[in-house]
Amino acid sequence: MxxxxxxxxxxxxxxNHVLKGVDLSVAEGQVVSIIGPSGSGKSTLxxxxxxxxxxxxxxxxxxxxVMTKEENGRAVYSDKNQLRSIMLDVGLVFQNFQLFPHWSxxxxxxxxxxxxxxxxxxxxxxxxxxxxxKMKLSEKEDAYPCQLSGGQQQRVxxxxxxxxxxxxxxxxxxxxxxxxxxxxxxxxxxxxxxKQHMTMVIVTHEMTFAREISDRxxxxxxxxxxxxxxxxxxxxxxxxGRIQAFLSLLHK
Amino acid sequence: MDFFFQLxxxxxxxxxxxxxxxxxxxxxxxEIFIYTAIFSVPLGVLVALLRESPLxxxxxxxxxxxxxxxxxxxxxxxxxxxxxPYYMFGVSMNRFNACILAFVINYAAYFGEIFRAGINSIxxxxxxAGQVLGYTKQQTFFHIVLPQxxxxxxxxxxxxxxxxxxxxxxxxxxAQPQLFDVAKKTSGSMVxxxxxxxxxxxxxxxxxxxxxxxxxxxxxxxxxx
Ligand SMILES: Nc1ncnc2c1ncn2[C@@H]1O[C@H](COP(=O)(O)OP(=O)(O)OP(=O)(O)O)[C@@H](O)[C@H]1O
Ligand SMILES: [Mg+2]
Numbered sequence: 206m207x208x209x210x211x212x213x214x215x216x217x218x219x220x221n222h223v224l225k226g227v228d229l230s231v232a233e234g235q236v237v238s239i240i241g242p243s244g245s246g247k248s249t250l251x252x253x254x255x256x257x258x259x260x261x262x263x264x265x266x267x268x269x270x271v272m273t274k275e276e277n278g279r280a281v282y283s284d285k286n287q288l289r290s291i292m293l294d295v296g297l298v299f300q301n302f303q304l305f306p307h308w309s310x311x312x313x314x315x316x317x318x319x320x321x322x323x324x325x326x327x328x329x330x331x332x333x334x335x336x337x338x339k340m341k342l343s344e345k346e347d348a349y350p351c352q353l354s355g356g357q358q359q360r361v362x363x364x365x366x367x368x369x370x371x372x373x374x375x376x377x378x379x380x381x382x383x384x385x386x387x388x389x390x391x392x393x394x395x396x397x398x399x400k401q402h403m404t405m406v407i408v409t410h411e412m413t414f415a416r417e418i419s420d421r422x423x424x425x426x427x428x429x430x431x432x433x434x435x436x437x438x439x440x441x442x443x444x445x446g447r448i449q450a451f452l453s454l455l456h457k
Numbered sequence: 458m459d460f461f462f463q464l465x466x467x468x469x470x471x472x473x474x475x476x477x478x479x480x481x482x483x484x485x486x487x488e489i490f491i492y493t494a495i496f497s498v499p500l501g502v503l504v505a506l507l508r509e510s511p512l513x514x515x516x517x518x519x520x521x522x523x524x525x526x527x528x529x530x531x532x533x534x535x536x537x538x539x540x541x542p543y544y545m546f547g548v549s550m551n552r553f554n555a556c557i558l559a560f561v562i563n564y565a566a567y568f569g570e571i572f573r574a575g576i577n578s579i580x581x582x583x584x585x586a587g588q589v590l591g592y593t594k595q596q597t598f599f600h601i602v603l604p605q606x607x608x609x610x611x612x613x614x615x616x617x618x619x620x621x622x623x624x625x626x627x628x629x630x631x632a633q634p635q636l637f638d639v640a641k642k643t644s645g646s647m648v649x650x651x652x653x654x655x656x657x658x659x660x661x662x663x664x665x666x667x668x669x670x671x672x673x674x675x676x677x678x679x680x681x682x
Contacts, residue, residue, distance in 0.1 A: 257585050293591045303586035306681045307604045316600070321591040349681045369590060 206269075208233050208373050208404050209254065213275070214263035216249055223249045224260070225428040231373065231421075234402035238415035238436075241425035242451060247408045250425065251377050254406070255297045256288060268294045268372050293321070296366030300378040302358045304350040310337070310361050311346040314368045322369065329368070336364040340394060356387030360394055367398075374398070376407040412455060416440050424448050465651045475643055475652060482639030483659050486625040488553075489635060490663075493560040493621060498614075500561060501568025508573050519569070526566030532630045535559045539631040556633040560624070567617055575610035576602065608678045615671030622663050636660070 209231040216224040223246045231237050239247050252258040254265065256272070260280045265272040272291050273280040282288060304313050314333035318324045324332075337343050340360040350358055359379055366374060379395065380388040392414050398405065399418045409415050415422055416436040424432045424439060424447075432438075432445050439448060462469055507519040526534070538559040543549040550558075579602050587597030626637035640656035643649075 255589055257588065289591070292589065295589070297589040299582060299586065301582065303580075303582040305583070305586070305601055307608070317590040317592060320596060320600070351682045365590070 206233050207231060207266075208268055209406070210264070210266045211254065212264040214250065214253055214265065215261045215280075216246075216253055216258060217261055223428050224253065226263070227425070227428070227430055229254075229406075229423065229430075229433070231404060231406060233404055235420045236399045236403075236405045236407065236418050237421045237423060238419040239406065239408045239423045239425055240410070240412070240415060240451075241423075241431075245425045246428040247425055248377055251297070251375050251406070251408055255295055255375055256292055257297075267291050270294075293369065294372045296369060296371035296374045298359070298362050298366055298374065298376045298379050301382045302350070302355075302362045304358055304362055304365070306350050308349075309346065310342070310348050310350070310353075313350070313361060314365050317365075318368055332368055333364070336367055337361075339397070340364050354387060355383045356390045359383065359391045363391075363394055363398075373404040373406070376405065376409070378408050378410065380409070380411060410455070412440070412452065424451075426451075466649065467647070467651070471647070475647070475655075478639050478643060479636070479652070479655055479659065482634065482636035482656075483663075485633075485635040486622075486637070487663070489556060489560060489625040489628055489633070490621055492557045493564055494618065496557070496561040497564035497568055500565035501572050504565050504569025505572035505576055508569060509576065523566040523569060526563050527570070531559070531563050531624060532627050534563055535627060535631050538562075552631060552633050556628050556631060560621075560628075564617070564621065568614070571610050571613045571617065572606065574613075575606040578609055579605055608681075611671060611675050611678065615668065615675075618667050618671070619664055622660060622667055626660075 207230045209229065211227065211229045213226045213228065214224050215222075215226055227246075227250055229237070229250070239250065241247055249258060253260045254267075259282065260273060262275055262278060262280050264274050264280075268291070270287060270291050271283055272288065273282045275281070283291075305316075308316065311330065311333055314336065315326065315329040318329035318332065319326055334343065334346065337346055340363065342357060342360055342364070345353060345357065345361075350361065353361065359382075363379075376395070380391050383391065388411070392411065395405070395407070395414075396418055407415070407419075416439075419436050421433060422436050422439040423430055424445070426447060431447055439445065440452070462472060465472065467475070504519060504523065508516055508523070510516045510519070535556065539550065539552065539555040583601055583605070584597055587601045588594075592601070625635055628635050629638050629641070632638075636656055636659060640652045644652040
């Protein structure tokens with residue numbers, strides 16, 4: 206079963222046609238990586254899928270619920286309640302963490318559980334502590350985000366997203382804001398999630414990582430899908446001339 | 458003690474009488490300060506939100522109001538609110554109410570600008586993080602954005618409150634009794650500088666209390682950056 210189905214998604218900012226009919230299907234338990242040059246529309250695609258932007262055209266369904274359906278050449282969104290329940294099925298991890306600085310690590314993980322999902326404080330804290338243990342951050346529950354390293358902040362941000370029990374988790378360049386020596390600890394967490402068959406869509410510039418954990422890799426260029434295939438095919442196959450050029454540029 | 462009364466060239470009775478009037482004036486100045494503070498801060502939040510309204514006319518009208526309030530003398534505004542309605546329509550307002558109204562609409566304009574800057578200084582990502590976690594717009598604003606705004610606007614708000622302590626003296630132009638009025642009248646009738654010195658000391662103490670209060674609040678919010 207597909208947890209995410211997007212068909213012919215279009216998005217323009219004024220005259221700038223950023224997404225030119227993108228298709229993406231993600232099955233339950235799959236990990237999909239999105240790669241491509243800067244400005245190709247990777248973030249915009251993720252933002253359309255997480256409702257941070259509204260698509261101009263196309264169909265998007267998440268967990269079997271219709272988010273938007275194309276009618277007469279434009280995307281028609283479902284009603285507020287439906288969009289909200291879709292929102293609760295997805296999680297998003299930002300490039301620059303976006304933790305709430307005025308709350309402790311624990312509160313960052315519990316507040317939305319209590320306020321949005323209506324869980325009891327005890328239940329929320331149990332879930333939060335469990336996740337912090339998995340992130341190897343148990344001793345940091347009373348710390349404030351500003352007291353943590355970038356890698357630790359990103360792990361808290363991942364835990365915050367997971368605390369809401371999303372069915373599908375999106376990452377927008379989760380390691381791009383990190384010092385090189387901190388990248389590994391965050392990738393390791395994502396790797397663990399993949400082993401537990403968490404459904405994930407990851408925009409990344411970490412090619413070795415993408416190749417290693419993805420079931421499918423999408424190569425996006427200038428708003429069009431150049432290839433959507435297994436990592437072996439994408440990274441090995443010389444038939445994708447543009448992709449090879451992009452990859453060799455990265456290695457320089 | 459006798460030396461003290463010789464120094465200020467007053468009998469103990471005149472001095473006590475003076476201090477009684479000073480105390481009353483201080484209370485009247487404090488009333489202006491407190492009412493203005495209570496009403497202008499929430500109104501300032503509203504002004505900030507109206508100014509940021511996506512409806513162009515709303516934002517434009519709010520901006521014009523702020524320009525008028527910040528671009529004309531508060532003294533003139535006090536006169537306008539106090540005497541304007543009488544000159545134009547023959548109705549007059551209670552002096553104290555007119556005074557508070559003028560102060561509130563003036564200070565709300567300044568607070569609006571401070572809060573607007575504060576709200577705009579919160580990165581868009583914070584709103585987006587709230588949104589994808591399922592918080593409603595209101596929850597995101599009141600639980601995530603506003604507490605961070607408060608920390609950032611505390612220093613400029615404190616400055617504004619210091620100005621307000623001294624601005625209460627402007628109520629003199631509409632003959633609203635308060636500390637400055639007492640100081641002026643008594644120093645004139647006694648031909649003495651003493652009332653002025655006492656009033657200055659009282660303003661300074663009130664300012665110091667405001668300064669210390671804000672300093673303490675800032676320290677309380679020092680736990681994060
Ligand atoms: N809010 C916006 N308003 C106007 N233009 C935008 C907006 N967001 C993105 N764009 C434009 O859309 C295009 C794609 O941007 P996007 O951020 O999706 O690229 P990206 O693939 O994520 O790039 P990067 O690898 O640098 O993150 C760019 O030309 C960008 O300028
Ligand atoms: Mg991007």
